[in-house]
Structures are given as structure tokens and as C-alpha cells.
Amino acid sequence: MYSAVKPLSKYLQFKSIRIYDAVFTIHSKCTVVILLTCSLLLSARQYFGDPIQCITEEKNIEYVQSYCWTMGTYILKLDPLPFPPPLPAQLMSNQSLSKSRSRYRSSYRRSSLRQLMDYDEAYARAMSIAEGVGPEIRGQSQRVYLRYYQWVIILLLFEAFVFYFPSCLWKVWEGQRLKQLCSEVGEALLSEETYNTRLRLLVKYFTTDYEDIHLSYMAKYVICEILNFSISVVNIMVLEVFLNGFWTNYLQALASIPLYDWDRWNSITSSVFPKIAKCEVLKFGASGTATIMDNLCILPLNILNEKIFVFLWAWFLLIAMMAGVNLICRLAMILSSYLREQMIRSKLRVMSIRHVKRALRDLTIGDWFLLMKVSVNVNPMLFRDLMQELCELRTSSSVSILESVV
Template sequence: MFDVFGSVKGLLKLDSVCIDNNVFRLHYKATVIILIAFSLLVTSRQYIGDPIDCIVDDIPLNVMDTYCWIYSTFTLPNIGGEVGKDIVQPGVGALKAGDNEKKYHKYYQWVCFTLFFQAILFYVPRYLWKSWEGGRIKMLVLDLNCPVVNDDCKSDRKKLLVDYFTSNMHTQNFYAFRFFVCEILNFVNVVGQIYFMDFFLDGEFSTYGAQVVGMTEMDPADRIDPMSRIFPKVTKCTFHKYGPSGSVQPFDGLCILPLNIVNEKIYVFLWFWFIVLAILSGLSLAYRAAVVAGPKLRLILLRARARLSPQTQIETIARKCQIGDWFVLYQLGKNIDPLIYKELVADLADKLDGKDPV
């Protein structure tokens, strides 16, 4: 099992320099790890048995398994009765000519591929931001994230940072807005993926988690398990074969899908995860809109980040910074040691006031 998930370990590595935020990391790190792990789990047949086992007379079992896996199985959603007496399983019973609607289940062939494709989509905003960011924050940090720095080295690097800010003042808005675009892409992606999975599961995903929760509150005698309905463990499959006279002979088979035991749990978890992620992403966008539109909020946030610095120095910087300057300075505050950041804020405030930094 550890060999299967070994390829995911690289995604668990923590970055030495932070260039985004916690909600952003939930998209490209946590969600990507979850989706790739689920994709590997579904493809690892040795851990969950055969994906399909079919029972039918007069047809070799391996032929029937392969046929039903390729051409999909089906259930009869309108059939009713008591399990074990009238029907074998919900949706599995005797076919009646022109009486039963068939619901085909083809998704199980594509689950591993769609999960992997979704993981790629979740990483796209991160890839774009890394390309656009170009290592700027890492270059500006200049090893000042370490609390133990030689005084001469620290002084030189602080001077470089102050000179960079003053010479590039009001030119970094495009840098900040590209990050904001990536945040929008994260939100659009997670909402779009909810609709995509709803389409993938024939319109069942959007209410799947709510149905599962609702089932637990029902009387056991009246429960209709949505997991068994959407991800049936027992289905039907019809094999057509030429008889001795050349006529087509249908063979009605019963198929067991052990893979759906895993699939139903995967999609319950993803329903809750994607809903929570969409809500957090929406709140993050609202927060970002308030930051862009509110200079006072930017002042409060910068004051919280540079909590060791005097308020007058922070107000001096905030008054002369545009959104891009504020964003870069705020990002640096996440990475630079707080004591060094305090000295940087003091030097930058003096420089913006026309004084020579100490």
C-alpha cells in the first residue's frame, strides 16, 4: 500500500518560501493529494479485488466479465419489491418486455481517469501563479527568514529591499492582480468541478451528500440507500450470442461490482470536501475584494502583520503604497523573521519620509 501512495509524497513537501495563502494551498496541495490518492486507490485492483464479477450460464465467466466491463451494466430503477423475496437487489429483477426502464452505468470505467484529470485542473492556477510570480518573493527574502543572520549581511540585505521598494513603488499592481486572478480561477474551478461531477454521475452528485446525510435520519425500515442506488454493487448485463441456427440468443447475467464499495465512499467524501472548499474560496474572494477596495483594511492587515512596528511607521507606508506594493510587503511579512521585518518596516518608513535609514 505504501508503494502505491509513494508517488504522492512529493506533494507533501513544505515550501521554504510562502507565495500564496492557506485557501490557495487547499486547492493545489490538499485537493490534488486527495484526488491522486483516490485515483491510485481505484486503479489498484490488487487491494480491492476484481472490478467486476458476472454470473451467467453457458458463457465463460472471463468473457462475460470483459464484455460487461466494456459495454457497461444496467439496473431497473422502476422495479420494486422486497429484497431477497421479489428482487435480488434494488434495481435488479426480472426483465419485462416494454415495462422496465434501463439505467446504464458506464462511469466506473472512467473514475480513475476523471479523478486524475480533476487533480490536474486543481493544479493549473498554482502552475500559472508560479510562472507569473517568477520567484520574486524568494529573491526578495534573501535568507532573511532565518532569525540568525550576520549583522553586516542583514544590513546589506535590508538596504537592498528598501531600495527595491522605493525604486519600484507603484509598479507592482500587475503582479498582485495576477495573483487575484489565480484566486478567481480557484473558485471557478471548484464550482465547475462540482457541475462536472454532477454531469459525470448523471445529475446525482449535486444532492448526493445531502441524500446520504438524510438517509441516516430516516427509519431503518424506510431507508433507500442513495449510495446503493447511485453506485450499485449488484447490476445486470445482457450478453448477445449467435445460436446454432444463426439467431441471436440473449443471456441475462448478474454482475457484482466490488469497486463501487470504494467509489461510493470516495464521492461522499468529495461532495463534502468540494462544498467546504467552494465556500472557503467564495469567502476568500469576498475578503480579497474588500482588500482591493479598502485602504483602511489594508492598513489593519499590515498592522497585524508588522505587529512589532510602531503604528506611525505602518501608517506612513500604507499611505504611500498602492495595492501591489502592499501585497508584496504583506507577502514578505509571511516569510521574513518578525524582528528583521520590524527593522525593515522602520527603514522603509524613514526612506519614504525622506530620511536616511539608520
């Protein structure tokens, strides 16, 4: 298994030129690796066996299993167990059960006793259909078909592609601009020739008018961030539909944990990820009469599916909130010039805010955005000298303008 997952670790390695921020990296790299790892786990038969194993009286067991895998299995619809009524204080005492019952009958109202009897009846009815498998009354019993079971691996692979799409789109739109600007200057130690050459190149670049190009560059990046947020939200809704109200059922199951009501927990989780299911196979006799064979099938992958989808649901919620907060911060940066100045100054501890304002005076918001990307990928000393050069150029241009006016 490690040999199969090992190539994915290379995808998580940081590149010499970073074109994404941290939130973008979590969407485009971490989430894709998680989804691909889950799909590889589910497809590893040496760990979890065949995806379906059926018990049948038919001799051709492979045919039955292929039929049930292709046509789908089902369970009987079972309403979750009601919460048990609160027990009286007398029943919680250390006295014997018989004395507690007699005291209960004499001290509490008949309605409370009826509530307990109704709960016992519902509990017995639920336990007669263990994990949705039990006697079926045709025309009355409701079936819940597990049509998602065959499609889990395909869904995970498709989600991995969808999460990778914004990063692929940004790579195309970015066009290796940062690589051309920041190559060879990301190391801590640089030769003097490389240092001076790259410094002159960056100063020349940021003093040239690329306003429209840089504005388009920033707009495309923001579009990719919006895509990341939208994809996370859509995937949450897809899981809800794909698993027939997955999280709604699990919220009810989580409510039973503080009460240590594991019977209720099992009844709810089994309605979403049952480990055993029913399957009907039609067998035709010599005269053409169809005989229905009722088979019991084991679904081993649901042991893993239950853990995977709970984790993925929580992960999608987390990255959706991160992407939403990131978009709010991005909007604040676009609207506030003061915030942009402070972000640049955070990269230049020794530079005063007055000099930062002067360096950014003629730069547009698109220029600022690219300048922030450059600051992440170049030597900090080089970036400090770049800002100092821009500040001096703005000062000299202001002085020359004043002299010409005088």
C-alpha cells in the same frame, strides 16, 4: 499501497519560500493529493480485486467480463421507498400485536389502513428488485446504465490536473520574484552580513518605482484565486451530472437516517452506487440467430466509490465556500486602505499606526500586496527594520520638501 502514496507526501511539504496563501495551498496541494490518492486506491487490485466480476453460464468468463466492462452494466430503475405512514399510538404500546391490530381497525379510519397497505405493497415491489437486479419485463422495465463506472479513475486524474492548473499558472506568472527577494532570510538566526545586505536590498527595491509590475503581479494572483473558486463550483456540478443526480438522491437517503429506515437508505444508495448489476451479452448461433444471455455482475469498486464521492462532494463544498470567503476578503482589502494598514500592523506589534501609515504613504496597492508576501517569507525582525527604514525615508523626504518650500 503506502509506497505508492508516499511520493505524494513530499508535495505537501512546505517550501522555504511560500508563494501561496493557506486557501490557495488547500486548493493546489491538499485537493490534488486527495484526488491522486483516491485514484491510486481504486486502481489497487490487490485490495479490491478486479473492477468487475460476472456470473455466467458461458465457459469463456473472461470474454463476458471484458464485454460487460466495455459495454457497460445497468440496473432496473426503482423508485425509492415511500416514507412509512405514522403508526398509531396503540401500535407503539407494549400490548400484543394482535390486540393492537384489532384496536387499530376499530379506532382508526379506513384511509389510514389503506395508506399502510399501499406502503406494504410498494415495499414488497421494491424488495422484489434487490439493488436494481431482478426479473425484467421487456418494454416496461426502465434501465439505468452505469456508464460512469469505467471512467471514475480517469475523472479523478482529470480533476487533479484541473485543480493543479491555477498553481502551475501562478508559478509561471510569479517568475520566482519572491525567491529572489527573500532567499537566505527566512531563518530565525541570520549572520550580520546577510542581514544587512538583504535589508539594504529590500529597502532599495521598495523605494524604486515598480508600480505597473506590482499591480500586474497582484492582478494575476487574484485571477488564480478566481480560477480556484470557479473550479470548485464547476466540479460540484460535474459530480451531479456524472453520477446522475448524485447529491439529490443522497439528500433523500440522509432524510431516512433519523427514522432508522435502512431499507429506504439501501434502496436510494443502490440506485447511485449499486454493488451488483445486470449485463446482457449477445451470443450468435451457427445460423446467425442472436441469443441474449442475462448475466449478473459484481461491482466491487462501488463499495469505495460511494465513500469517495460523498467525501469529495463535502470537500468541494468546503473549499468552494473557503474560496468564496477569501475572494470577499480580497475585495475588501483592495477597497479599504485602513484594512491594508491594519494587516501590515498585525505583522508589527511594536510599530504605531502613524508610523505604518507613513511607511505605506507612497506605496501602491500592488506594492502593499508584494510587501505582505515578503512579510511571510522573511525574518520578523528583518521585516520590522524594513518598515522602520521606509518610515524614516518617508519622514526625511517630507522634511526636505518642507525645507525647500521655506
